[in-house]
Amino acid sequence: MKYKLGDFVRFVDEKMEGFVTRIIDEQMIGVSDEDGFEIPVLASKVTFVHGHEPAREKQNGGGETTATIHSETASESDFGKGVYLGVVNDPKAGSVVHFYLLNDTAFQLLTAMTTEKQQSYKGEYAGLTGPKSGVKIYSAQLADLQLWPAFIFHITYFTTQNSQPPAPVVFNYRFKAKDFSGAKKKLPLLNEMGWMIRLDEPEPIIDAQKLKESFFKSAAEKTEIEKPAGEVDLHIEKLRDDHWSLKASEILAIQLARFHKALDAAIVHQLPEIVFIHGAGNGTLKQELHKALGKHQKVRTFMDARKEKFGYGATKVIFK
Template sequence: MKFKLGDFVRFVDEKREGYVTRIIDTQTLGVTDEDGFEIPVAMSNLTSVHGHGVVAVEPDAPKPIQVNVPGVNKIENGIYVAVATDDKAGNVVHFHLQNYSPNILLVGLITDRKGKYAGVFHGAIESYGSALVYSASLAELDLWPEFNFQMVVFSKADVKPIDPLVVRKKFRAKDFSTEQKELPQLKNKGWLIRLDDLVPVTIDPQKLKESFFKSSEEKRTVEAPQKEIDLHIEKLRDDHHFLEADEMLQIQISHFQTAMDAAVVHHFDKIVFIHGTGNGTLRDKIHKLISRNPHVKTYMDARKEKFGYGATEVVFK
């Protein structure tokens, strides 16, 4: 019989029950009883008790769970892993891949344990849907494999296709150092980790510079940016009153990225971005992009006496 972390089981040879909280080896499980003691038990000495514990999705037969769209307005569109605790099974956590976007995700999850690979999940996750993809014991965090998420973004709309996403994630203790929160669309508490923000950014300066030439005949070079770039939307678009919040943010991020790329091409020592304070969304976005840029040495609040906390100075290598 196949058991999973979180399963509620009963001992065959004695009157005792508990939850599977650790997989010790191929023949032995750690079962935590009602007194909180974890007992090593041979699988042959256990039987499942139906109607208890977590109903997990088998890796070879994933069943995406539909999520009501109105409930996701508190979370930014994106791809997340919700690491949910198990109220009954102690240190067990369950990984739910959550698709908070209008697209369909075709997903494959492969674990890498010191060069040994295992395919643990594959399937389609509908728009604003969720699927249970993995379970593990938080007490064995140091033994967890590296997670390789391979995702193809599919849309039925008339939009340009998005390149496939490959995200490699090795979970660390710092990922679970914050306070547990109520997870969207799940009954349990835990941690919410965004995946599509973890895609590594690699920039080839030569290819970047070449991309600014329209043709060899035109010999058109990229224009050097200003030393201070104002990202306030009223400075970028005259029609900003007619734009939605998401549209304004996208325009600001695009303007920021263009200026960053140009600064790299022109070998700037530093550049300042004026983003204002506001609700902090723009600041957080560009800080994430800056932190992943391989050409950045460091970044900090720029001239507080002039900008307060409304500007960021980027120092290049």
């Protein structure tokens, strides 16, 4: 299959053209016209329209699509910035989204991306991404979100400068509808609005040895960890009386601090499960909670809790 999602093609036997918006199988693709109507067609019955490509992209010598990015001169502070996966709609075929690896550090990144679906694995991308740059690594039909595979990233940092590279990153993520429910944000390095997930966030680590040692401290030096309730309400009005004067970023920080404190306490007290009430809202708090829970070593699984009571405003966590 030589065509990719977002390619602009023309029908061989008819005076029609459009964008590839679906890969049906090895022989068939779906092409959408300017009215958004998708037509199944044999790949052999269409051809590329040469000279047509979105303004934000250009092809590099290796055939990979690289974002047109204005690089900056790397400074020492750049080493601490992040690595992101940015998702943007195709400028012409809006039902198609493109995934960009965004390197907002002064390191070079050696990245391998694999997809996994029903224990079937496929290598999708491998390459080197320079500092302050990005590369398009994958495309998908947004309407097929429920059918998307899981994304697995292995990222290694490299620099010739005198700076210690971070530990390699292994990131495993399966997209859900909630990831696209929030408002789009200006993506770093790309002059585009879209959705973004950080790939290099440190995993929360519970030091089991320190927790164990804390049980053997004397009463005078031992700090008692209060056993949390079975349901922990994270609504800001339950946590702070002056919530009306707080900024959105401050509110989120307070809610996440309460979440992590209750989560750690539940682990110390060996609770089998706990429910966090976060509300529906714009989904930001829920997304942050699920991101942390998905990488937590002590969490077996998590799910929406008691939809008849909370709707989609609470998450139940089950521990190992």
